[in-house]
Amino acid sequence: MTIRLYDTGARQIRDFTPLSPGRVSIYLCGATVQAPPHIGHIRSGLNFDIMRRWLEYRGYEVTFIRNVTDIDDKIITKAAESGEPWWAIGYRNECAFNAAYDALGCLRPTYEPRATGHIPEMIEMMRGLIDRGHAYAADGNVYFDVRSFKGYLALSNQQLDNLLQPSGEGETGKRDPRDFAMWKAVKPGEPSWETPWGPGRPGWHLECSAMAHKYLGSAFDIHGGGVDLVFPHHENEIAQAKAYGDDFAGYWAHNAWVTMSGEKMSKSLGNSVLVSEMVKRWRPIVLRYYLGTPHYRSTIEYAEEALQEAEAAFGRIEGFVQRAVELAGGPVEPAAEVPRGFAQAMDDDLGVPQALAIVHTTVRNGNTALADGDKEAVAARLAELRGMLGVLGLDPLDSRWAGAGAGGAAESAADLHGVVDSLVHLVLEQRQAARSRKDYATADAIRDRLQEAGLGIEDTPSGPRWSLGSR
Numbered sequence: 001m002t003i004r005l006y007d008t009g010a011r012q013i014r015d016f017t018p019l020s021p022g023r024v025s026i027y028l029c030g031a032t033v034q035a036p037p038h039i040g041h042i043r044s045g046l047n048f049d050i051m052r053r054w055l056e057y058r059g060y061e062v063t064f065i066r067n068v069t070d071i072d073d074k075i076i077t078k079a080a081e082s083g084e085p086w087w088a089i090g091y092r093n094e095c096a097f098n099a100a101y102d103a104l105g106c107l108r109p110t111y112e113p114r115a116t117g118h119i120p121e122m123i124e125m126m127r128g129l130i131d132r133g134h135a136y137a138a139d140g141n142v143y144f145d146v147r148s149f150k151g152y153l154a155l156s157n158q159q160l161d162n163l164l165q166p167s168g169e170g171e172t173g174k175r176d177p178r179d180f181a182m183w184k185a186v187k188p189g190e191p192s193w194e195t196p197w198g199p200g201r202p203g204w205h206l207e208c209s210a211m212a213h214k215y216l217g218s219a220f221d222i223h224g225g226g227v228d229l230v231f232p233h234h235e236n237e238i239a240q241a242k243a244y245g246d247d248f249a250g251y252w253a254h255n256a257w258v259t260m261s262g263e264k265m266s267k268s269l270g271n272s273v274l275v276s277e278m279v280k281r282w283r284p285i286v287l288r289y290y291l292g293t294p295h296y297r298s299t300i301e302y303a304e305e306a307l308q309e310a311e312a313a314f315g316r317i318e319g320f321v322q323r324a325v326e327l328a329g330g331p332v333e334p335a336a337e338v339p340r341g342f343a344q345a346m347d348d349d350l351g352v353p354q355a356l357a358i359v360h361t362t363v364r365n366g367n368t369a370l371a372d373g374d375k376e377a378v379a380a381r382l383a384e385l386r387g388m389l390g391v392l393g394l395d396p397l398d399s400r401w402a403g404a405g406a407g408g409a410a411e412s413a414a415d416l417h418g419v420v421d422s423l424v425h426l427v428l429e430q431r432q433a434a435r436s437r438k439d440y441a442t443a444d445a446i447r448d449r450l451q452e453a454g455l456g457i458e459d460t461p462s463g464p465r466w467s468l469g470s471r
Contacts, residue, residue, distance in 0.1 A: 003058060003347050005222070006297060008230060008252040009155050013349050018221050019250065023061050026052065027212045027249070029225035029233065030066040030112070033093035034074040037100045038273050039291060039302070040258035040265035046288065047255040047296040047350075048224045049106040050392060054346050057338070057391050065215050066109040067208060068094055071116050071201055076190055086191055087116075100275035103284045104291070105393045105400050111215055115207035119193045122202055122210045125244055126182055126195070134243040138173025140185030140198035146178050149239045155252060156231040180236050182206040205236035212237075213246055223249035227256055227297075228264065255296045265302065273302060282307055285401050289314045289394055293356050297349075313360075315456065317389070318396050319467060320363045323370055324382040331397050332379050334386035342388050352392065359388050424455065428464045 003016040018024050028048050031037065045066065055062050070090040079086040094114075101108075126142050129135035134148045146152050146160065153160055163178055171181050181203040186192035192199040212220065225234065234252065241248040257264045265273065278287055290310035294300050325331055337343075339362070345354035366381035389395040396402065427446060434442040447457050456467045 001058065001343075001347065003055070004349055005251055005253060006349050008254050011157070014251065016221075016251065018060065019219055022059065023063070024055050024222065025063045025216045025220035026065065026222045026224060027208070027216060027220060028064070028066045028109075028223075029208060029229055030068055030109075031094065031097040032069040032072055032074075033090045033097060034072065034078060036093055036096035037275050038258075038265055039275055039278060039287070040273075041097070042100050042104060042275050043258050043291050043300070044224070044226050044255050045101050045106050046104055046292050048253075050292055050296075050352065051222075051224070051253070051350055052107060053391050053393060054350060058347075062110075063216065064107075064109045065111050065113070065212070067211055068097075068112060068114045069204065069207065070094065070114045071191065072204060080189065096276065103275065103279050104288045105284070107393075113211045113215065115202055115211075116193075118207065118211050118214065119195075119202070121214050122183070122206050123195050125206065125210050125213070125240065126197075128244050129182075129240065132243060132245075134239075135182060136175065137197040138175075140200055141171055141173060141181055142183035142195075142197055143171075143174055143179040144182055144236065144239060144243075145175065146180070146239065147176060149243045151242065152239050153231075153235055155235050155238060158231065180205060180232065182240065205233055206240060208233070209237045209240040209244070209246075209248075212248070213241065213244075218245070219247035220249060222251045222253055224253045224255070227254040230254060253296075256299045258291070258300045258302055260302045262301070282311065285394060285396065286311045286314050292392060292394070293352055295349075295351065295353055314394070315467060317359065317363055317385070317394075319458075320366045320370070321382065321385065321396055322465075322467070324366060324378050325397070327370065327375055328379050328382065332382045332386065334390050334395070335383040336387070338387045338391060339384055342391075346391065355388065355392075359385065359392075362388070424450070424466045428457070428466070432464070 004013050005016050006012070007014045026048065028044070030045070031041065048064075048066075052062050052064050068090075071086065075086050075089055078084075078089055082089070126135060129144065130137065130142070133145075135142055135144050137143075153163065160178065170185065170187060182205065183195060183197065184200050184203055186199040186201070190201065192201055212223070223234070223237075230252075238248060259265060260273075275287075282290075286307070290307050291300065293310070300306075338346075339358055342355045342358040345351035345358065348354075362381050362385050366378055366385065369377035369381060386395050386397060390398065427450065431443045431446040434440070434446065450457055450466070458465045458467070
């Protein structure tokens, strides 16, 4: 078994060899909490959740760090405009991100450090870089000298002489306009922390280099994030960390965007689709299927029709699971090993689309076994299916989705399902009575009204069955 991953730095797929046998360390650039998350934000967390799950399935012990950028220019601007404290804006949106991760079934990170909680580590790194001649202080700012680091821009494959990076507002005293700020001198009304070079606040890039060093040491396995972070954020992280003396990340993995009309989904474009609103219109497990099943390096073009297709496709999976559980007399435990084709696809740069083809083939084979009344084959296919869906975080029988023992909202959802089930069956009894008296027009009208409400009706030998259908 060899897992292979596309490494942005090498610009090719490489065999994955962790630094420590049996252990994998991952640092993922997480949320900048200036606003609640849209589905483009949350895709990154979801893609790397699948990576983590697959590594754990393959027997690795995974340390997963996902940071929170809780101070930046936009947060400060919003605080000044609203009169609300900067930390209140950050914390509210941090909670919104965590609610979105939870709603879509992402495992909690091993640690989730905030930038403002690691000022001492940033000071230590800046001091070391200044002592090594890679950074300098000017007017209360601290800058990284990009010409001092020979490997600068290797990740994004650019040339320094072709790089234009105008000086930012208040970033005075630069030796080269392309030098970037690790520390920004305080401005009137802004939050600040004390340093040997004066009061100020962190630059965007310094926090990740410092926190990766603290939680994962001088070298770790995988650094992840969105493809938009390759430059300047990840280039600047590499420069800081390696100039400080760290080996830093062994592999660089980047997920692609979610776009609308061909443009990256972002707040500035006004085309955001907030997760908090999406989960009111679509079941979270369907939203996870939609965002998690394309290859992580492929762009997703947002469209309602695509979500409808995802809902229908996942509905076919759920339909088999439900019927298989009924025939088996209860849930079947997930198989200890996933089918070979699924494993081969996941080992090859997390080939989820190819792995999903094995999932749907298993569903089709399971439906054939159901039609034949082959209880043993049905149970075997269900076990295989649950094993594969568990890796993808999409097992509908998992307590995270089924509500068993999850408490709170999940229990409320389960209670609501029971109420709806009773009401739908009452209507289905009326439909069956109409059919018994050969009033097929009324029976068809009842079925049509249920479908308009978003319910799928299936007539089976044991009676009608309902499910959430296509919209």
